[in-house]
Amino acid sequence: MPYQAVNQVVSTASQGAWLDSASSGVSYPSGSTAPTRTTFTTNTAGWTYALNDFFDGTIQMGHDCQPGSALDVHIHFSFPSQPSVGTKLNWQLYYCYAKIDGTFSETIPLNAEYVVKASDNKVHRVFELGAITADATAPQSAMIILRVKRIAKSAGGSECDVEPIIWACDAHYKSRFAGGTVLELGS
Numbered sequence: 001m002p003y004q005a006v007n008q009v010v011s012t013a014s015q016g017a018w019l020d021s022a023s024s025g026v027s028y029p030s031g032s033t034a035p036t037r038t039t040f041t042t043n044t045a046g047w048t049y050a051l052n053d054f055f056d057g058t059i060q061m062g063h064d065c066q067p068g069s070a071l072d073v074h075i076h077f078s079f080p081s082q083p084s085v086g087t088k089l090n091w092q093l094y095y096c097y098a099k100i101d102g103t104f105s106e107t108i109p110l111n112a113e114y115v116v117k118a119s120d121n122k123v124h125r126v127f128e129l130g131a132i133t134a135d136a137t138a139p140q141s142a143m144i145i146l147r148v149k150r151i152a153k154s155a156g157g158s159e160c161d162v163e164p165i166i167w168a169c170d171a172h173y174k175s176r177f178a179g180g181t182v183l184e185l186g187s
Contacts, residue, residue: 038165040080046165054149059171065139069174071132075148076167082121083162088153089114093129095146099138104145113154134173144171
């Protein structure tokens, strides 16, 4: 699939813009940890995630990544139907990070829990899984190897009763420039 340049400026603050990373395709497991292909709307579908389902992927940081920037890793997801309000959806992000010619870190886990809203049916949600700090000297083209896994909810409340569809996983980061362009997967 070819890459295309698209303007992804989130903020044009004088210290630099916040941009989205370039993300590769993801690798889905098979067997009991595999997501299920589910109809979303007429002629569209996605992969729903039950408890313990996961995917593996990578994120490459842009050449304009500001040294020491926060890398806000997040998922884009939707529910194919309305879950019960107030139920919980818990995610675990496992990642390791390395700049070019750097050694990958040990795997680090981060957890984040989403509480279902009354207006979640087929809504595009962006949910932060955690922040990683970019290399302080040369973060350009750094790689994040990751696994995103749906895990059991925290104490209290009920488990989400509708399996979510994950559309993408990427990271916002601060650019060294006031504006900019980032490479993303083209269609």
